[in-house]
Amino acid sequence: MSYILRPYLSRGSPAATIRPLRRKSRRRHGRDGVRNSSISYRVPAPEVSLPTDLSIDEINLCLVFSNLLENAIQASVKTAPARRKINVEVYPHHNHLLLIHVENTFDGKIQQKNNIFQSSKRSGNGIGIESVRHITDKNGGACDFTYKDGIFSAKIMLRI
Numbered sequence: 001m002s003y004i005l006r007p008y009l010s011r012g013s014p015a016a017t018i019r020p021l022r023r024k025s026r027r028r029h030g031r032d033g034v035r036n037s038s039i040s041y042r043v044p045a046p047e048v049s050l051p052t053d054l055s056i057d058e059i060n061l062c063l064v065f066s067n068l069l070e071n072a073i074q075a076s077v078k079t080a081p082a083r084r085k086i087n088v089e090v091y092p093h094h095n096h097l098l099l100i101h102v103e104n105t106f107d108g109k110i111q112q113k114n115n116i117f118q119s120s121k122r123s124g125n126g127i128g129i130e131s132v133r134h135i136t137d138k139n140g141g142a143c144d145f146t147y148k149d150g151i152f153s154a155k156i157m158l159r160i
Contacts (some may be wrong), residue, residue, distance in 0.1 A: 051095065054160050060135045061158070064100070067128035068154050072104035075120075075152060079107045083150070092160070097141075100156040110147050117145070132156065 054061065072086045083105050091099040111118040119126040129145060132154070136143040141158040 050092065050098070050160060056135075056139050056158055056160055060139070061098075064132050064135055064156060064158065067132050068100070068102045068156070071128050072102050072152070072154075075106040076104045079105045079150075083107075096159060098156075098158045098160045100154075100158070102154045102156075104152050105150055106147070106152050107150065110152070129154075 069086075069088070072088075076084045076086050086102070086104040089099075089101040093099050108120070113125075117126040117129045118124070133143055136156060136158065139158050141156065143157070144153075144155045146153045
């Protein structure tokens with residue numbers, strides 16, 4: 001399921017962007033799993049405004065956000081309630097770049113094979129992060145995924 005982010009982002013409310021994803025996650029993980037997670041967000045100004053004509057397809061932009069946030073929520077829910085935390089930062093840069101940083105807690109082991117993250121839900125390659133990589137590459141952007149000391153970090157640069 002995708003979410004069109006422009007109406008939420010143009011209102012200047014990152015909380016409004018996260019709200020539909022939290023509702024979706026509540027249905028999947030139960031109300032308590034999401035309620036006990038801390039989701040914070042930071043934007044450089046009272047609102048994040050995007051150009052009306054985006055060079056990136058809106059559906060692809062939504063897929064990037066939904067994959068990153070859904071992975072963060074799923075990983076965070078598996079940690080102890082006191083450790084659950086997700087930070088989301090979104091910064092427009094020089095009217096042609098969108099910088100996205102999602103950081104979340106995780107427990108367990110992250111596995112990679114040939115630089116491809118392995119799924120924690122089934123055997124084989126993970127789909128979400130590979131989808132983000134594909135969209136970022138297709139867009140001429142860049143992405144970086146790191147994990148250390150129970151913190152997973154996704155840094156995305158998209159041309160808008």
